Amino acid sequence: xxxxxxxxxxxxxxxxxxxxxxxxxxxxxxxxxxxxxxxxxxxxxxxxxxxxxxxxxxxxxxxxxxxxxxxxxxxxxxxxxxxxxxxxxxxxxxxxxxxxxxxxxxxxxxxxxxxxxxxxxxxxxxxxxxxxxxxxxxxxxxxxxxxxxxxxxxxxxxxxxx
Amino acid sequence: xxxxxxxxxxxxxxxxxxxxxxxxxxxxxxxxxxxxxxxxxxxxxxxxxxxxxxxxxxxxxxxxxxxxxxxxxxxxxxxxxxxxxxxxxxxxxxxxxxxxxxxxxxxxxxxxxxxxxxxxxxxxxxxxxxxxxxxxxxxxxxxxxxxxxxxxxxxxxxxxxxxxxxxxxxxxxxxxxxxxxxxxxxxxxxxxxxxxxxxxxxxxxxxxxxxxxxxxxxxxxxxxxxxxxxxxxxxxxxxxxxxxxxxxxxxxxxxxxxxxxxxxxxxxxxxxxxxxxxxxxxxxxxxxxxxxxxxxxxxxxxxxxxxxxxxxxxxxxxxxxxxxxxxxxxxxxxxxxxxxxxxxxxxxxxxxxxxxxxxxxxxxxxxxxxxxxxxxxxxxxxxxxxxxxxxxxxxxxxxxxxxxxxxxxxxxxxxxxxxxxxxxxxxxxxxxxxxxxxxxxxx
Numbered sequence: 001x002x003x004x005x006x007x008x009x010x011x012x013x014x015x016x017x018x019x020x021x022x023x024x025x026x027x028x029x030x031x032x033x034x035x036x037x038x039x040x041x042x043x044x045x046x047x048x049x050x051x052x053x054x055x056x057x058x059x060x061x062x063x064x065x066x067x068x069x070x071x072x073x074x075x076x077x078x079x080x081x082x083x084x085x086x087x088x089x090x091x092x093x094x095x096x097x098x099x100x101x102x103x104x105x106x107x108x109x110x111x112x113x114x115x116x117x118x119x120x121x122x123x124x125x126x127x128x129x130x131x132x133x134x135x136x137x138x139x140x141x142x143x144x145x146x147x148x149x150x151x152x153x154x155x156x157x158x159x160x161x162x
Numbered sequence: 163x164x165x166x167x168x169x170x171x172x173x174x175x176x177x178x179x180x181x182x183x184x185x186x187x188x189x190x191x192x193x194x195x196x197x198x199x200x201x202x203x204x205x206x207x208x209x210x211x212x213x214x215x216x217x218x219x220x221x222x223x224x225x226x227x228x229x230x231x232x233x234x235x236x237x238x239x240x241x242x243x244x245x246x247x248x249x250x251x252x253x254x255x256x257x258x259x260x261x262x263x264x265x266x267x268x269x270x271x272x273x274x275x276x277x278x279x280x281x282x283x284x285x286x287x288x289x290x291x292x293x294x295x296x297x298x299x300x301x302x303x304x305x306x307x308x309x310x311x312x313x314x315x316x317x318x319x320x321x322x323x324x325x326x327x328x329x330x331x332x333x334x335x336x337x338x339x340x341x342x343x344x345x346x347x348x349x350x351x352x353x354x355x356x357x358x359x360x361x362x363x364x365x366x367x368x369x370x371x372x373x374x375x376x377x378x379x380x381x382x383x384x385x386x387x388x389x390x391x392x393x394x395x396x397x398x399x400x401x402x403x404x405x406x407x408x409x410x411x412x413x414x415x416x417x418x419x420x421x422x423x424x425x426x427x428x429x430x431x432x433x434x435x436x437x438x439x440x441x442x443x444x445x446x447x448x449x450x451x452x453x454x455x456x457x458x459x460x461x462x463x464x465x466x467x468x469x470x471x472x473x474x475x476x477x478x479x480x481x482x483x484x485x486x487x488x489x490x491x492x493x494x495x496x497x498x499x500x501x502x503x504x505x506x507x508x509x510x511x512x513x514x515x516x517x518x519x520x521x522x523x524x525x526x527x528x529x530x531x532x533x534x535x536x537x538x539x540x541x542x543x544x545x546x547x548x549x550x551x552x553x554x555x556x557x558x559x560x561x562x563x564x565x566x567x568x569x570x571x572x573x574x575x576x577x578x579x580x581x582x583x584x585x586x587x588x589x590x591x592x593x594x595x596x597x598x599x600x601x602x603x604x605x
Binding site (some may be wrong): 039041042043044045050052053054055056057058059060064065068069071072075077078079080081082150151152153154155156157158159 | 381521
């Protein structure tokens with residue numbers, strides 16, 4: 001069953017909650033061995049159609065790097081996120097755009113606030129999801145984040161998960 | 163401002179007999195030193211502008227800031243590469259407001275002056291008021307950068323009209339560039355996409371970090387953990403720890419003249435040209451092994467082995483990094499002040515690789531490199547820690563002595579991969595240029 005908007009929001013809000021709580025292994029568990037988590041480069045000419053196979057992305061994680069990213073970020077030796085920054089994921093304007101069977105396609109606007117030491121920055125943009133199932137069984141098959149940025153000049157780096 | 167006033171001549175102090183090489187931290191934290199660097203280093207050294215492959219078609223352009231100056235890097239309608247200052251000769255407005263594109267002309271948005279792709283003034287957008295011959299001497303054309311030269315497709319600018327040639331300036335770094343460009347009989351090109359980000363640190367801290375073999379294990383422990391996890395259960399699993407144990411005894415850091423230097427090392431990440439590892443998957447094994455065999459045919463076993471299996475981190479003085487490692491990145495470090503830089507990095511790859519290998523090359527890149535990889539962000543954190551601590555403590559000197567004192571001239575020394583020979587070469591050149599001990603000019 002394709003999810004309703006409210007059901008899709010429940011999944012996205014749950015993901016945001018896990019990320020803000022730094023429950024990263026639980027976050028990774030929302031993904032499957034076939035999943036893909038992507039963030040296009042702000043310089044990308046066509047971030048919606050781009051393919052990480054021939055264009056440089058910021059992040060293009062298959063499952064091994066999705067879990068690897070979560071695991072790494074929980075270590076003290078992930079220096080860039082030690083001590084952990086504080087984050088707040090705002091997810092809004094959720095729209096179900098399609099899907100079939102038990103898959104739902106949806107898109108959402110996001111603004112993620114990150115505070116590291118005394119500096120706060122914002123990562124803003126739109127995310128495109130393909131989600132299988134619903135409720136607590138929902139699994140994210142594909143998430144592509146497109147930042148409304150031209151560079152990471154103000155943010156410096158992207159070490160949190162969007 | 164600096165915490166202490168110092169004689170600039172003594173910011174780099176070396177005592178070979180004691181094996182001591184020290185850099186005063188004002189060289190990283192002083193706004194006054196940075197002002198002098200803008201004139202003496204960035205005003206006189208060759209600075210990387212872009213790669214030939216980024217201007218594939220006539221009319222292609224990129225607007226870039228290099229050494230604090232805004233430059234239009236373009237290919238004109240005749241196919242020639244140009245570098246023009248991005249300012250209208252009328253009343254200064256920027257004439258090119260896009261970062262990249264294709265244009266036959268550049269029109270100033272302020273009063274409508276039009277310049278053609280060669281930079282010549284084509285129209286003042288005025289019927290009256292100007293003498294016909296007002297631009298007879300060409301002073302109203304877009305100003306070309308003083309010098310523009312290329313080596314194997316890498317275009318550099320120099321703001322000193324009397325500068326020595328790029329060829330001479332690159333010195334033995336040419337061989338390192340050759341080792342990269344010779345990977346293919348087709349073309350090495352800049353791939354689609356770029357990483358642009360900032361770091362709150364002095365530009366020289368990133369140069370030092372880019373070919374620092376000493377920092378590898380403390381800073382990148384979590385990356386090696388990830389590699390181990392990936393290879394678990396494969397025949398290559400033991401490779402990581404074996405190679406890491408041998409790290410300091412294989413390879414070298416080598417100074418290449420004029421402050422350039424390279425770290426040649428062995429880290430088991432695999433290389434698209436041309437070292438296959440099980441983590442790459444069996445489908446690309448024949449292609450990678452074929453590339454290796456062809457290198458042997460072209461250059462012989464020894465050179466082929468160097469080209470294909472050595473991880474190379476090259477820094478061209480003062481601010482270009484070319485890392486030919488698990489992927490190839492060309493990275494420029496544009497300083498904005500003594501404590502802030504803008505970094506732009508591109509991926510490079512040969513035109514004759516399969517789609518699968520291309521995808522793997524880019525996947526390797528983002529796995530470690532860039533502002534969201536598993537490696538570079540931890541480096542960046544270290545640089546920011548260095549900058550903030552240097553700026554807010556009174557300690558005067560940084561100790562860059564590891565491996566020092568074995569050579570007459572630090573600019574032509576070599577040492578173990580985890581020595582600091584490369585930084586000693588960099589800082590020796592920096593000291594020579596800053597204090598006029600080397601002119602980098604033709605007589």
